[in-house]
Structures are given as C-alpha cells and as structure tokens.
Amino acid sequence: MSADNLPMVRALSVRKTFGQNEVLKGITLDVKQGEVLCLLGPSGSGKSTFLRCINHLETIDGGRIYVGDELIGYRQVGDVLHELHPADIAKQRSSIGMVFQRFNLFPHLTAIENVIEAPVGVKGISREDAIARGKELLARVGLADRADFYPSELSGGQQQRVAIARALAMDPALMLFDEPTSALDPELVGDVLDVMRDLAKSGMTMIVVTHEIGFAREVADTVVFMDQGVVVEAGTPSQVLDFPQNERTKSFLRSVL
C-alpha cells in the first residue's frame, strides 16, 4: 500500500465538528511504517474520534488523512475533492484493521466464523484456506481451542483476542485499537496486552488509543497526548511520560498514575 519513504499514516490539519462542538481542531501527525503510536488523553479529548476518522467511520470536516499513498474517503483532482464510491471506501478499509472497545464480534457466528467471514466474503479467499489461516491466527492469540465457541461463551479478554485475530485475517497494513482493554475486567487486561505486544514486535504499524500508561511506556515508539481536540505534546514515551513539558499533560499523568 505504501512506498518505503512514505509514512504509513499522515494526518494534516484534521478537523471534525459534531454540531456546534469542534472535537478535532487541526490534528497533524505522521506514523511511520512499523511504528507503534499510543494516543493518550482525558475522555472527550477527541482521540477516539481521530482514530475513527482514519478508516472513515467518521467523515472529517477539514484537512487530509493519507494511509500509505491513498487519500482516505476522497479522490483529489487538482484542487477539487470527489467523494469516493462506498465500494472504494470499503476497499481502503479492508487494509486497515480496527479493534473496538466493545469487541463487536458477530454474536451469531463462532470464533472461527468471525475470523473467516471477511476474508471469504470480501477478499474471496477459499473457505478452506481461510479456515487454515484463521486457525493459525486464533493460535497466535492463544485461542486455538476456542475456534468453535460463540462469543457469548467466551470471556471479555478472549472475545477481544478473537476480535484482534479477525482484524488480522484481512492482512492489514495498519491496526487501529480503540481503548481495547477499557471494557475488560482487570485480570483479563494482561492477555490482550500480551497479544498487542507480540503484534508490535512483529513489525505491525499500530495506533493505540489507551489508558494503559504502562503499556504505552513499554511498547510505544511515540506517545501523543491529546486534549480538547489538539495534540498537546508528542514524543518518545520517556519525553512525554517522564518529562512532560505541558501543564495539561502533567496534571493528566498525575491523575492516572
């Protein structure tokens, strides 16, 4: 999807308004190939909204978002933007994996059926191949023995790991995580973070909205602190978490640590 010298994600002055409320006030940032970027910030800071703009679940009101060399949601001809056809948007999304706070597994399908649904139905991979690959992925997230379980038969942590396997089954170039551990019981958080840590090690480009400061410190290449729709501070985990410069970052870190 992208040439080597291009960033995997490039956001330029991204703005988003809900009614009167401007939730993103010009977000500019780059995510390099293989980089893990953690987005921190108080609730309502716009971090989840920004994440959802990257795969066009939310449309943006200003700025540009590129994933690889593709402009998300639009086609630019000269200075004029043309809305993309839903089929083209779907194609862009199919190479961007997303993991949700509430898992959003398909409850009427078993774990393995959840994983193979899109590869078979969207990419047209044969069912046998998809199942073989799906089982590998379930094994990778530690759920080889849960393939035939329905989501309602799995714990929250297991459901979230199936959701990660489901996203990986589309061979995404980029993975978006929207507070993946916020809905989990504390003792189940570790398993999900372990899977994400392995994924980061394997070189996956990841943008993670999270409240897990420890995870951000350990795994992130870049930590971005957002508040009230702007990037307040960005840098290495040490820069942002240990030596924050901005007062808002300092007070946020005091409240969560």
Next chain:
Amino acid sequence: MADAPKNTEHDIVAKPLRHPGRVVAAVIITVILGLFVWSLVSAKTIDHDVIFKYLFDIKIIQGMGLTVLLTVLSMVIATALATALAVMKLSDNRLLRIVATGYIEFFRGTPLLLQIVFWGYLGIIYPNIIIGLPFTDVVWFNQPTSAVISSFAAGLIALSLNEAAYAAEIVRAGILSVDKGQNEAAKSLGMSGWYTMRRIVLPQAMRVILPPMGNETISMLKSTSLLQVIAVSELYTIANQISSQNLAQIELLVVAGFWYLVLNTILGFPQRSLERKFGRGFETNALTRTAKVGINVGG
C-alpha cells in the same frame, strides 16, 4: 447473636406452602367448562353425524390444501416485500423512505376485506392487461385481466400486499434491534452495505423478527377465509358452499373451525425450530453449552 439453630448442615426440609385459592379456582373452571361442553354434545340442534361425515370429506381436505398453499405463498411473498420496504424505510434516500412509508400507511389504513374485493374486481377497472411501450402502438402482451388474474391470484396478491405492510414494521424493528457496533465492525472489515445487511444484520435481526412473524402467520391462516368473498375455493368457502346446500351451517362451521385449529397448532413446530436456529450464539442456549464444555477451561 441469638441461639444458633441446630442441624444447619442438612438440606432444608420444610412443609410446602398451601395454595387453597388455586384448588377452588380449578374446580370452578372445570365445572363451568364441563357444563359448556355437555351443552354442545347433548344439543339436539347440532347433528354430530354430519360433523364426522364432513370432517374428512375430500372437498374439505382440498380446501384445506388451498388454505395452506395461500398462507405459505403469501407469507413468503410478504416477507420478501417487507424486507425491501424495511430497508427502504431505513435508507438515506428520502424518496425511498416516502414511498415505503406511504405504502405501509395505505395498506394498513384500509380494511383487508376491502383490498380483497378490490383485487377481485381488478378486471372491471382494467379490462385488459397490456404490456408495451406507452403512447405508441407497440404491444408485446394483451390479455383480458380475468384470464391473467384468477380469483386465486387476486386473493394471493391481496393477502401478500397487505401483510407486507405489517411485516415491514416487524422487520424494521428487528434491524434496529441489532447493535450499531455490528455495522461498524463490518465496515471496518471492508464489507459493503448489502453484504453487511445480508450476512451480519439480518441473521441477528431474525431473533427479534421471528416471534411476531409467527403471530402474523397464524393471523394469515385465518385471514385466508376472507377470500370467500371472491370465491377462492379455500377451506371456509368450501364449508360455506356445502352448508348452503345441506343447511347444516353450524356443523360445517365446527368442521372448518376444527381444521383451522389443527393447522395453526402444526404451524407452531417450524416456528420453534426456526427460533432455535437463529437463537444460536445468544445467551440462553450458550450458557447450557458452556456448562457442558466444563469449567476447568477458565480464562
């Protein structure tokens, strides 16, 4: 703390609470019901031999066949149409929403009996059905309406179109019952709108759609009897025809009523098996399977 009771390690052995009211109610109801049944059985005005003679009469059985055929066909057509209407009503396209709403309002707002008679009289409004290019002499098809639309077809159209209006609201409620997150997950995997509707949303909506659709099917089976007014040879029409000859009106009503009751009871079986099929993966039966799998595999 007061004195500790003894024997707390044993299972509780207690005398069950008595419910004298329930016993009294059961006796009263049994007596009333018994008297009513006796009044029917002993009534000199009802000829029981006629009931048994016509219960398995070939014409009655044929009428039943047509009743079942009409019920099944019109439910199938109505469900397909209703799904389209529900999707139209939820569409972003304003025109589609208006058309669907207008359709539903119109067919729910006029009596079914009136609609049946209307379709039966279609040949009076449009004596010929012509398919061709409008405002030219090009004609590919030209037949008298009565030849194309039999009373059976008119009845089928009337029942299907009417039922679609009610079923559309049921399907719409079912679609709306599916969590918004399901759509987002499907989108994020690159699924198209139609694919999501067919593979993700509708199968989950079925759980909410099926129970009221079972009601609609029962209602439809009984509504087929209205087709008597346009002389479709279904169960009630046949019973009516027979009784107008032998003047055993009550007896043939009993025959027809008996079969409607039997048919509706039978319809309950596919309903329950469908509900089980689309209930897979949802709480109640999932719990029992987890219990069977065992709790030694926690985590």
